[in-house]
Amino acid sequence: MIEIDVHTRDDGIGVVVPRGRLNMVAARQLKEVLADLVGSGTSRIVVDMAETTFLDSSGLGALIGGLKSARQAGGDLRIARPVPAVTTVFELTNLDRVLRARDDVETAFDD
Amino acid sequence: MIEIDVHTRDDGIGVVVPRGRLNMVAARQLKEVLADLVGSGTSRIVVDMAETTFLDSSGLGALIGGLKSARQAGGDLRIARPVPAVTTVFELTNLDRVLRARDDVETAFDD
Amino acid sequence: MTDGRLVLSAPAVPEVLEVVHTMLAQLWARADTWDQRDRTRFELAVIEVLGNVVEHAYAHDTESGRRFDITLVADDEHVVASLADNGLPVALDLSGVALPEDELAESGRGLALATAALDDLRYERVEGRNHWTLECRRGSAG
Amino acid sequence: MTDGRLVLSAPAVPEVLEVVHTMLAQLWARADTWDQRDRTRFELAVIEVLGNVVEHAYAHDTESGRRFDITLVADDEHVVASLADNGLPVALDLSGVALPEDELAESGRGLALATAALDDLRYERVEGRNHWTLECRRGSAG
Numbered sequence: 001m002i003e004i005d006v007h008t009r010d011d012g013i014g015v016v017v018p019r020g021r022l023n024m025v026a027a028r029q030l031k032e033v034l035a036d037l038v039g040s041g042t043s044r045i046v047v048d049m050a051e052t053t054f055l056d057s058s059g060l061g062a063l064i065g066g067l068k069s070a071r072q073a074g075g076d077l078r079i080a081r082p083v084p085a086v087t088t089v090f091e092l093t094n095l096d097r098v099l100r101a102r103d104d105v106e107t108a109f110d111d
Numbered sequence: 112m113i114e115i116d117v118h119t120r121d122d123g124i125g126v127v128v129p130r131g132r133l134n135m136v137a138a139r140q141l142k143e144v145l146a147d148l149v150g151s152g153t154s155r156i157v158v159d160m161a162e163t164t165f166l167d168s169s170g171l172g173a174l175i176g177g178l179k180s181a182r183q184a185g186g187d188l189r190i191a192r193p194v195p196a197v198t199t200v201f202e203l204t205n206l207d208r209v210l211r212a213r214d215d216v217e218t219a220f221d222d
Numbered sequence: 223m224t225d226g227r228l229v230l231s232a233p234a235v236p237e238v239l240e241v242v243h244t245m246l247a248q249l250w251a252r253a254d255t256w257d258q259r260d261r262t263r264f265e266l267a268v269i270e271v272l273g274n275v276v277e278h279a280y281a282h283d284t285e286s287g288r289r290f291d292i293t294l295v296a297d298d299e300h301v302v303a304s305l306a307d308n309g310l311p312v313a314l315d316l317s318g319v320a321l322p323e324d325e326l327a328e329s330g331r332g333l334a335l336a337t338a339a340l341d342d343l344r345y346e347r348v349e350g351r352n353h354w355t356l357e358c359r360r361g362s363a364g
Numbered sequence: 365m366t367d368g369r370l371v372l373s374a375p376a377v378p379e380v381l382e383v384v385h386t387m388l389a390q391l392w393a394r395a396d397t398w399d400q401r402d403r404t405r406f407e408l409a410v411i412e413v414l415g416n417v418v419e420h421a422y423a424h425d426t427e428s429g430r431r432f433d434i435t436l437v438a439d440d441e442h443v444v445a446s447l448a449d450n451g452l453p454v455a456l457d458l459s460g461v462a463l464p465e466d467e468l469a470e471s472g473r474g475l476a477l478a479t480a481a482l483d484d485l486r487y488e489r490v491e492g493r494n495h496w497t498l499e500c501r502r503g504s505a506g
């Protein structure tokens with residue numbers, strides 16, 4: 001079961017918070033959420049993963065899809081605060097450079 | 112899975128918030144939480160059930176146990192904001208009078 | 223006719239109730255026209271009867287320990303749970319089940335709740351195992 | 365020796381993955397000395413392989429639809445998942461599984477992840493069914 005919260009900050013950055021397990025079922029929802037954000041003009045996105053307890057390859061696929069469309073629209077997608085179970089998946093797939101984890105949601109776009 | 116939050120208000124009333132399913136496993140935890148509260152001198156207790164999604168006879172047993180020890184200590188135990196799935200259980204067991212549900216946590220002890 | 227049955231076999235320990243709650247959620251995800259009250263009374267009865275198995279139905283110290291099987295099936299009009307366990311035989315008169323006299327009793331409400339919630343509850347002892355069958359019909363009062 | 369096996373039989377639909385996550389949580393509740401990293405890699409592999417079954421293993425339009433069985437067992441040193449499904453035979457060379465060349469590919473990482481996470485992954489076709497066996501040894505790198 002997952003709940004995905006979305007809000008746009010005053011600085012125009014979209015913050016997406018998936019709470020729960022990011023598996024096949026949830027990946028579809030995340031894909032839509034990210035597509036809607038980029039489609040409505042928000043191309044800088046932080047995914048706050050502090051409450052994402054599980055990630056699999058379909059969840060990864062949704063994140064990468066979002067990353068690509070954000071970049072095409074001139075922005076970027078950044079990951080913040082992954083838990084160890086999620087970090088393991090980034091490492092096993094060598095995506096820890098492409099989706100480098102930030103320690104903080106607030107400052108994820110500062111560099 | 113359940114999480115039980117407990118805090119004591121300035122007016123001395125203990126507020127217990129079980130989040131999740133109150134089944135056999137959770138009932139043991141709730142029993143302890145209520146016994147600890149009464150044992151430490153808090154005999155007026157509100158159980159806020161707004162986020163209790165399921166209740167069975169063992170959960171009921173824990174509530175009644177808490178009610179009895181609260182009353183023995185000169186206080187009471189009151190139920191607030193049950194969801195329909197929980198109200199059904201109070202009705203089926205004719206406990207809707209003994210454990211009359213209040214609409215509000217704040218004012219549960221006003222009468 | 224697709225087969226939407228959910229079948230679990232597991233050790234009879236309280237923690238496994240969580241798995242059964244999740245199975246019920248998935249059953250309703252497929253039987254999505256059932257309303258909240260029917261869902262509640264069926265879930266309640268299943269957890270009560272299974273809780274009793276976990277609590278009371280001690281096995282004859284079998285090598286492999288206490289275990290149970292549960293099958294959940296829903297069609298448009300009925301939802302049925304079949305439980306089996308290797309515990310001791312149960313000596314109960316299900317027709318005589320009632321709420322405790324003492325309003326403030328802390329236990330003894332499980333079977334009365336299950337009976338009130340279900341349209342049908344049956345118990346049989348077959349080949350050294352206990353079999354419970356629980357049924358709700360859509361929209362009935364229970 | 366008590367039998368702590370958890371066995372589920374269910375329709376092969378994405379929503380049922382939630383039940384398997386809960387079963388894994390209960391498995392760890394009993395095998396409580398296993399550390400987080402071992403738990404993570406086993407759960408990941410199970411969900412990847414089962415996700416593939418749900419997504420790719422279409423049955424020959426059997427009467428009863430696509431279904432799968434999963435058995436989870438843990439002892440002090442090993443944890444094993446056995447999956448079986450009635451889908452089409454799988455033509456895969458598991459030894460040739462690798463991450464996609466394109467770093468930004470949106471799919472194709474499932475089996476590579478499962479292989480990296482497990483100590484052993486086996487596939488067999490037996491009596492018209494696909495059988496997958498997944499194993500982690502405690503504390504190994506995967």
Ligand SMILES: Nc1ncnc2c1ncn2[C@@H]1O[C@H](COP(=O)(O)OP(=O)(O)O)[C@@H](O)[C@H]1O
Pocket residue numbers: 168274275277278279309311312313314329330331332333334
């Ligand atoms: N599966 C079972 N195996 C053995 N005894 C049972 C079983 N289910 C119920 N009983 C007996 O029936 C009694 C009443 O059960 P129940 O109404 O569920 O209340 P409780 O479990 O709270 O005592 C139990 O105390 C037990 O003695």
Ligand SMILES: Nc1ncnc2c1ncn2[C@@H]1O[C@H](COP(=O)(O)OP(=O)(O)O)[C@@H](O)[C@H]1O
Pocket residue numbers: 057416417419420421451453454455456471472473474475476
């Ligand atoms: N259980 C299965 N049945 C049939 N084909 C499968 C199965 N598992 C994997 N495959 C095939 O292997 C390919 C790679 O699988 P995987 O690495 O999990 O990536 P993805 O599922 O994202 O494509 C799939 O696209 C599919 O063609």
